[in-house]
Structure formats: structure tokens, C-alpha cells
Amino acid sequence: MYAQMVKSEGMKSLEDMTPEERAFQERIDRGEKIEPKEWMPEGYRKTLIRQIGQHAHSEIVGQLPEGNWVTRAPTLERKAILLAKVQDEAGHGLYLYSAAETLGVSRDELMEKLHSGAMKYSSIFNYPTLTWADMGAVGWLVDGAAIMNQVPLQRTSYGPYSRAMIRICKEESFHQRQGYAIMMKMAQGTPEQREMAQDAFNRFWFPALMMFGPSDKDSVHSAQSMAWKIKMNTNDELRQKFVDETVPQAEFLGLTVPDETLRWNEARGHYDFAEPDWDEFFEVIKGNGPCNEERLEARRSAWDRGAWFRDGLSAYAEKAAARRAAARVAAE
Amino acid sequence: MSRKEWPLWEIFIRGQHGLNHRHVGSLHAPDAEMAINNARDVYTRRKEGVSIWVVPSAQITASAPSDKGPLFDPAESKVYRHPTFYDIPEDVGHM
Amino acid sequence: MPSLPDVMIPEVADLARRAASGQTADPHLEDVALKPAFFDWLCRMGDSTLILGHRLSEWCGHGPVLEEDIALANTALDFIGQTQLWLGLAAEVEAQGRSADDLAFLRDAMKFRNVKLVELPNGDIGQTLMRGFLFDAWHFEMLTALGNSTSPRVAEIAAKAVKEVSYHLERSSDLVVRLGDGTEQSHERMQAALDYLWPYTGEMFAGDAIDRAVTEAGIAPDPAALLPLWQRTVTEVLAEATLQVPDRRFDAQHGGKQGRHTEHLGYILAQMQFLQRAYPGASW
Numbered sequence: 001m002y003a004q005m006v007k008s009e010g011m012k013s014l015e016d017m018t019p020e021e022r023a024f025q026e027r028i029d030r031g032e033k034i035e036p037k038e039w040m041p042e043g044y045r046k047t048l049i050r051q052i053g054q055h056a057h058s059e060i061v062g063q064l065p066e067g068n069w070v071t072r073a074p075t076l077e078r079k080a081i082l083l084a085k086v087q088d089e090a091g092h093g094l095y096l097y098s099a100a101e102t103l104g105v106s107r108d109e110l111m112e113k114l115h116s117g118a119m120k121y122s123s124i125f126n127y128p129t130l131t132w133a134d135m136g137a138v139g140w141l142v143d144g145a146a147i148m149n150q151v152p153l154q155r156t157s158y159g160p161y162s163r164a165m166i167r168i169c170k171e172e173s174f175h176q177r178q179g180y181a182i183m184m185k186m187a188q189g190t191p192e193q194r195e196m197a198q199d200a201f202n203r204f205w206f207p208a209l210m211m212f213g214p215s216d217k218d219s220v221h222s223a224q225s226m227a228w229k230i231k232m233n234t235n236d237e238l239r240q241k242f243v244d245e246t247v248p249q250a251e252f253l254g255l256t257v258p259d260e261t262l263r264w265n266e267a268r269g270h271y272d273f274a275e276p277d278w279d280e281f282f283e284v285i286k287g288n289g290p291c292n293e294e295r296l297e298a299r300r301s302a303w304d305r306g307a308w309f310r311d312g313l314s315a316y317a318e319k320a321a322a323r324r325a326a327a328r329v330a331a332e
Numbered sequence: 333m334s335r336k337e338w339p340l341w342e343i344f345i346r347g348q349h350g351l352n353h354r355h356v357g358s359l360h361a362p363d364a365e366m367a368i369n370n371a372r373d374v375y376t377r378r379k380e381g382v383s384i385w386v387v388p389s390a391q392i393t394a395s396a397p398s399d400k401g402p403l404f405d406p407a408e409s410k411v412y413r414h415p416t417f418y419d420i421p422e423d424v425g426h427m
Numbered sequence: 428m429p430s431l432p433d434v435m436i437p438e439v440a441d442l443a444r445r446a447a448s449g450q451t452a453d454p455h456l457e458d459v460a461l462k463p464a465f466f467d468w469l470c471r472m473g474d475s476t477l478i479l480g481h482r483l484s485e486w487c488g489h490g491p492v493l494e495e496d497i498a499l500a501n502t503a504l505d506f507i508g509q510t511q512l513w514l515g516l517a518a519e520v521e522a523q524g525r526s527a528d529d530l531a532f533l534r535d536a537m538k539f540r541n542v543k544l545v546e547l548p549n550g551d552i553g554q555t556l557m558r559g560f561l562f563d564a565w566h567f568e569m570l571t572a573l574g575n576s577t578s579p580r581v582a583e584i585a586a587k588a589v590k591e592v593s594y595h596l597e598r599s600s601d602l603v604v605r606l607g608d609g610t611e612q613s614h615e616r617m618q619a620a621l622d623y624l625w626p627y628t629g630e631m632f633a634g635d636a637i638d639r640a641v642t643e644a645g646i647a648p649d650p651a652a653l654l655p656l657w658q659r660t661v662t663e664v665l666a667e668a669t670l671q672v673p674d675r676r677f678d679a680q681h682g683g684k685q686g687r688h689t690e691h692l693g694y695i696l697a698q699m700q701f702l703q704r705a706y707p708g709a710s711w
Contacts, residue, residue: 037394060488063487063488067488070484071698072699073702074532074711075528075532075711076507076511076514076527076528076531079484083484083487084504086488086500087496087504090500091497093493094359094493098359101340132702164357167357185710190706190708298488303491308551309492309495309613310338310492311335312605313338313602313609314362316362316604316605316609317362317605361494366605369597369598370494370497372594374497374498
């Protein structure tokens with residue numbers, strides 16, 4: 001989810017596969033986990049690095065829109081909860097980078113690719129958070145959409161990724177609840193608060209739907225990733241599930257879904273809803289979203305301003321190790 | 333640009349009930365002492381009574397993948413050997 | 428994995444509620460003559476943790492490395508939790524129907540009682556860590572001494588906080604040593620941070636009538652009594668960090684505890700109190 005449009009390597013039929021590839025695919029079909037250092041097709045490894053890396057980047061860039069309100073949280077408790085939540089995003093990024101590192105890429109390499117624009121992060125984090133109600137909307141909708149994709153990913157075929165997702169899901173479920181709790185307070189609050197809540201909902205509804213990626217018919221890389229069990233559901237399946245679950249939650253809040261075409265379809269047993277504006281989506285991915293430049297600049301700047309800190313600590317560790325070694329020699 | 337990336341460490345934590353240390357994940361740190369402090373912040377949130385081991389990832393020697401059959405099959409019936417590092421929370425799948 | 432906690436908020440919130448419900452009897456809370464001084468002193472404790480926690484929370488998402496980002500947030504969370512306890516007790520002592528949140532979000536700068544040191548800007552990460560260290564070294568001694576407070580409620584809060592703060596001090600001393608004795612650049616930055624912050628440290632040990640009143644009541648130690656302990660820690664750590672104790676007065680800057688602040692505090696409050704001020708009476 002935090003990984004949109006991950007390019008996957010080509011798809012082969014069982015007959016066209018080499019014996020290793022076939023044995024590998026059969027292990028995945030049996031539901032076995034693939035662990036680091038085990039044989040895997042190069043395409044599997046590369047696709048996973050792209051996907052896990054993009055997911056990790058989304059977590060740390062995802063700190064920024066909510067981090068934007070940490071210093072303006074309205075009560076001590078809200079401040080603590082929001083800070084704990086945004087801190088969790090850093091933790092999630094860390095778990096995911098660690099999972100990617102088992103595939104033979106370093107965190108610094110991935111960071112460089114984020115900073116250079118060679119790797120992407122989820123489009124959703126390029127939207128601004130303008131009022132406190134956005135903290136509710138982001139938790140409720142963005143974390144809600146993310147969890148829809150992350151829950152099945154706990155069963156993904158790559159062991160370290162699966163374990164990272166399990167830990168992340170455990171934390172994310174509290175995230176969505178805290179967002180919804182903020183929305184409830186706002187929706188039941190003063191007229192100004194209700195207005196803020198509806199406005200936040202209006203602004204985040206379609207960007208949240210975009211989080212699942214383009215429609216299946218335009219999604220060229222799905223088949224191979226699904227065969228490898230690194231993508232568990234199609235984009236449209238998850239989007240539908242999200243809409244079906246979110247609409248009643250919005251009704252409970254007394255908020256109006258900003259989609260006049262939204263209808264319950266008795267025959268399908270699902271809501272019919274309007275597609276988001278995919279042109280906007282592709283523009284945001286390309287770098288033309290409302291906050292692309294600020295987000296990337298914030299990450300680059302944190303990294304650059306932190307260089308002396310990281311280097312200073314490395315230098316001390318080397319000196320301390322040398323001193324210990326010298327002391328050992330002297331003692332002998 | 334940093335001249336050198338901090339090394340990666342594998343983190344093992346003992347819970348509060350006299351259990352063995354278990355692998356919980358990894359992180360970066362310039363040396364072992366800082367790896368322990370970072371592990372405290374990242375993986376335990378400083379809950380008391382836990383013990384932390386840190387091991388440079390580069391120092392881990394793993395069995396060769398091809399050994400997997402003979403090495404692990406006899407242990408199949410011994411549940412305590414299964415490396416399930418993480419609890420799956422009951423509320424997974426719920427909001 | 429054995430179930431490790433994901434966040435510590437519920438525990439802190441629970442402690443705050445317990446403290447607020449006043450399960451522990453405390454005769455000082457009934458002492459009418461002592462009330463104004465006791466209230467002010469509690470605000471000094473709570474405002475310092477509030478403002479420092481706020482400053483640290485500004486780092487969230489902008490730390491120099493993920494591990495440090497997470498660690499800074501943990502420290503900020505500890506401070507916010509401690510603020511809930513100190514200001515919660517202050518509100519109870521005052522007994523005017525105000526809550527900890529009212530005190531945090533609805534007082535203006537001149538009513539804030541934090542030391543100036545904690546409201547200074549974050550600067551680079553070195554300045555943030557140095558400020559943390561200079562504060563932690565005092566905070567740890569203060570909380571340790573408060574373990575013997577004649578006020579059971581104060582002793583209770585201190586006992587909880589000192590566990591967190593002993594880790595803050597361990598961590599900040601370690602980083603000051605490492606960065607002081609790291610590269611030439613990290614050394615210079617740490618020395619510059621120390622030089623800038625030094626004149627603000629003396630305020631932590633300067634007593635006034637408020638301090639005398641709570642000291643006489645046996646609630647808190649004489650601030651000056653903590654100075655030798657602080658000096659010992661600071662001298663030791665700075666020496667190991669190869670940093671020079673600045674050759675200037677350490678008490679040139681003061682007044683925060685009496686509500687005379689730097690210009691920085693107003694901006695912190697403008698941000699922190701925005702929602703409560705813009706939407707009076709709303710519930711969040």
C-alpha cells in the first residue's frame with residue numbers, strides 16, 4: 001500500500017522455468033517462507049528490494065505530515081499519543097529497512113535513492129495537513145488504508161518482510177483507532193470542529209483511495225508479484241474493501257462521503273463509488289503534488305545536517321576500539 | 333554525506349519471565365554500547381527487567397541453506413525449537 | 428517475542444489519574460499558608476519538563492538517524508508524562524478547578540516557571556544533546572533528593588520519574604563524551620554548544636523565597652545543595668569528552684523561575700497553545 005506501482009520482473013510459466021526456479025515457485029505455492037541467503041530468482045530479490053524499500057521510505061516520509069502537528073497538539077494526552085504514533089512510523093521504517101538489508105542492500109544506499117528521487121514513497125504523504133482534524137483523517141483513512149494491505153502481507157513469502165509486517169500491524173491497529181477517536185471528538189464537537197472534520201474528510205478521501213494504486217486493468221506488474229506472494233490482493237479488491245468498511249464509519253461520525261455517485265449496490269453486495277482522478281495521482285507520483293518538494297527537502301536536510309553526528313560517533317567508536325586494543329597489548 | 337555507514341547489529345532480548353533471549357530485529361549503531369542503548373529505545377521502550385544482547389550481524393555464522401533438510405527435520409516434533417520470533421496479535425485483521 | 432509494550436502512554440495516563448485521584452494522603456495539600464509557594468514550585472518542575480519535552484518533540488521526523496529520532500521521541504514522551512504528573516498535582520494544590528491541560532495551554536509566558544535553559548532553541552543536534560545533558564545532570568539529583576520529600580505525593584512522582592531520568596542522563600552523558608571526543612568537527616560543535624548554554628545553567632541552583640518555603644516544609648531540597656553533585660557529574664563528563672568548562676559566569680542568565688523568560692518562550696506558547704486559544708472551550 002505504501003508501495004504503489006512497484007515494477008516487478010517478468011513472469012514465466014512453470015514449464016519455462018529452470019529447475020531452481022520451479023523448486024522455488026513450488027515452495028512458495030506450498031506456503032513456505034523464503035529466508036535470507038536461500039536461493040531466490042534475481043527478479044524476486046530485486047522486486048522485493050524495490051517494494052520493501054518504497055514501503056520503508058513511506059514510513060519515514062510519512063512521519064512528516066503528522067509530525068507537522070506534534071508541537072500544536074491541543075492537550076498533553078493528544079500530544080503524547082501523536083508523538084508516540086509518529087515515533088512508531090520511524091520504528092516501522094527501521095524494521096523495513098532491516099528487512100531490505102537482508103537482501104543485500106544497505107540502508108544508506110536506500111536512503112540515497114530516496115534522496116535522489118530514484119526511489120518513490122507513497123503519494124499520500126505529498127498532501128498537506130492543514131488543521132488538527134487532519135490528524136484524525138490521516139489516522140483513520142491513511143492508516144486504515146495501509147492496514148488493509150499490510151494485514152495480508154503478514155503472510156508474504158519472504159520471512160523477514162513477513163515478520164516486519166506482523167510487528168507493524170500490531171502497532172498500526174492502535175494508530176487507526178487514535179485517528180478515529182480524534183474524528184469522533186471533532187464530529188461531536190463545536191460547529192467549527194465539525195466543519196474541520198468534514199473538510200479533512202473531503203481532502204483525504206480520494207488521496208486515500210489512490211493509495212491502493214491504479215486500477216487492476218492498468219496494473220502491469222501484479223501477476224508476477226502475486227505468484228511470488230509479495231502482493232497478496234489486487235488493487236481494486238483492496239480499494240473496494242476499504243470503501244465498504246469506511247462508509248459506515250463515516251456515517252457513524254455523521255460525515256458525508258465527498259462522492260455524489262456513492263451507492264450501495266445490492267446485487268454486488270458492495271458500494272459503487274467514483275474513481276479518484278488518476279491524472280492527479282500520476283502528477284503527484286511525478287513530483288507535482290502539493291508537498292513533494294517540502295517532504296523530500298525535509299528528509300534530505302535531516303540527513304545532511306546529521307552527517308557530522310553520524311561521523312562523530314563513528315570516529316569515537318574507532319578511537320575507543322583502538323584504545324581498548326592498545327590496553328590489551330599493554331597488559332600482555 | 334557520511335563517510336561510513338554504522339554497522340548493523342542483531343538484537344536479542346530476554347522478556348520478563350525468565351525466558352531465553354530471542355531475536356527481535358536489527359538496527360544500526362557505531363559500537364556495541366550504543367547498539368544496546370539504541371535497542372533499548374527501539375525494541376523495549378526501556379521496560380525494566382529486560383536483558384539485551386547485541387551481536388554484529390557480520391559475526392553471525394548461519395547454516396548453509398542446503399543443510400536445511402538434515403539439520404532441521406529431526407527437530408520437527410520439538411515445538412520449542414521453532415523460531416517464531418513474533419507473537420501474532422489477536423486483533424490482527426480488526427480495526 | 429515476549430510481549431514488549433508498544434507505547435507507554437496508558438501507563439503514564441493511569442499514573443496521572445491515580446495521582447490526581449489522591450490515593451496517597453498528603454498533609455501538605457491542606458496547608459493553606461504553603462499553597463502559593465507549593466503551587467509555584469510544582470509549576471517550576473512541570474513547566475521545565477513541559478517545555479523541554481516540547482523542544483525535543485520538534486525533532487520528530489527530523490533526527491540525524493532513525494535510531495536517534497526514536498530515542499529523542501522516547502525522552503520527549505517521558506517529559507510529557509512527567510508534566511502530566513507535576514502539573515496535575517499543581518492543579519490539585521491550587522484547587523481552583525484548573526487541570527494540568529489548563530495550566531499548560533492557557534497560561535501566558537509570565538506565568539510559566541521553567542528555567543530559561545529548556546526554552547532555548549534546539550540548534551543542531553549537538554546543542555540539543557548538550558542542553559539535555561546539563562539539564563539531566565540537575566534533574567537526576569533533584570529527583571533523587573525528592574525521594575525523601577515529606578510530601579508523599581511529590582516523592583511518588585519523583586520515584587517514577589527518576590527511573591526515566593537516570594536513563595536520560597546515562598544516554599546524554601554518553602553522547603556528549605562520544606561527540607566531544609569524536610571528529611574535530613563534532614568536538615567544535617559540542618564546545619560551541621556548551622559555551623552558548625553555560626550561562627543558563629546557574630539558574631537551576633539559585634534559590635528564592637519560593638524555594639525556601641518548600642525547603643523548610645521538607646518538600647524539596649535547597650537548590651544550592653545540588654550544585655556540588657551537579658558539578659561533579661558535569662566536570663567528569665566534560666573532561667572525558669575533552670571539552671573545556673567555559674571561562675564565564677554560569678549564572679548570568681536567570682529569571683525563568685520567576686516568570687521572566689527569553690523571547691523564545693512566547694513563540695513556543697504561540698504554537699503549543701494555538702488550538703486551545705483559537706477555539707476556547709472546545710474539547711479535543
